[in-house]
Amino acid sequence: MRAVLVEVSMRLTLFPVLLLAAPALANDGFGGLSATGLTFGQTDAVAMEEENLFIGIDTVAVDYVFRNTTDKDVTGEVIFPLPPVAVWSGYEAMMNLPEDLTQPDLVGFTATVDGQPVDVTIDRIAVVEEPWVEGRPLAAQYDTPGRDVTAALERLGIPLTLDFATVRDLLLSFPEDKRNELAALGLAEYYEGDPANDIPPDVWGAWSIVTRYHWTQTFPAEKVVKVSHSYTNRPPGGLFYWTDPPEEYQAYLKDMYCIDAGTSKAIVKALKNPQGTEFGDYGTSWNISYVLRTANSWAGPIGRFTLTLDKGDPRNVISLCAEGVRKTGPTTFVIEKTNYTPERDLEVLIVQPMSQD
DSSP: OOOOOOOOOOOOEEEEEEOOOOOOOEEEEEEOOOOOOEESSOOSSSSEEEEEEEESSSSHHHHEEEEEEEOEEEEEEEEEEEOOOEEHHHHHOBBOOSOOOSSSHHHEEEEEEEEEEEEOEEEEEEEOOOOOOOOOOOOHHHHHHEEEEEHHHHHOOSSSSHHHHHHHHHHHHHHHHHHHHHHTTTEEEEEOOOOGBBBBBEEEEEEEEEEEEEEEEEEEETTTTEEEEEEEOOEEEEEOOSSSSSOGHHHHHHHHOOOHHHHHHHHHHHOOOOOTTTTTOOEEEEEEEEOOGGGGGGSSSSSEEEEEEESTTTTOOEEOSSSSOOOSSSSSEEEEEEHHHEOOOOOEEEEEEOOOO
16 A cells, blocks of 8 residues: 655654663645654664554554663653744644644643653754755654754844744844844845835745754663653645546655555545535545654664554545555554564555545
8 A cells, every 4th residue: 555745754762861870745735744753862772672653643652662681771861853843834824733833832742651751841943944855764854954043043032933923023123134144044034025015024934943852761771661652643634636547647646655456446436526526526635654764773673563553534545555454443454563673664645535514
């Protein structure tokens, strides 16, 4: 099985201090956030014995069992960064984001360690992202999110917020010297407007915000630690149209999501409008991306890996590139692996028919 996405990935990363006590858019759509899991910046000390990953349209939840295989404690900072989100995203209203962009927590992130809630700190940095390049790996948004401009914004008195209206008003209030400095740094573009046509002056902010959730974690020597985290899934998606056989422009969706002949027919059937074809057979799609290969930074392969996918409604159709997919319920599918080393990241298409209400 394999459909379109405009993604901004999410992942949970554990950057070790290593205190070893001695040592896409389908047709017409909107952008969103892709996802990923917990990593530990390449270590041979802590193994991932189990990973139970649940991915639904609205929720991502992961349960891990880690074991410190050494005779020394390992301590590090657990970091869950969201991918860069453009500061003007709210202005465009083209992102699957909360309505209130003034709140620091965009995805309702929660975590527990051995069943106890973790006190998570949230902070932010500002970056100017590199130009989009086709084929860029999902993980690149975390590894190299862009040029850090946090200090420049703080020096100019610009808050690290996604509340574009507040930022816009502030930038428009700046005197000419500050405007010129912002432009020289590649942080903003000012527009004079057109008074004759009642078009006021305006400005466009060019940076993005990276939100990071983090806490300090110790893996005791030769002990097991159970870590769980969950958050609201905010994938891209939008209006979706499909034909069988696929048209030429749909070929890349077929390849991305491994849409085989049976799935192609199932999508067409699901999208068929019972009221006739006058306006075409359209539905909506969710394009979920998840970076699996971050698990390769732990010691050895994943001992036991279980992926549960929930397509949300029995009428929906799901497609992805994976082997060993087993249907376990009206909306759920499971993949199980042992001694698993992910070789590719996960791209999931969920197509849902239009509501007939």
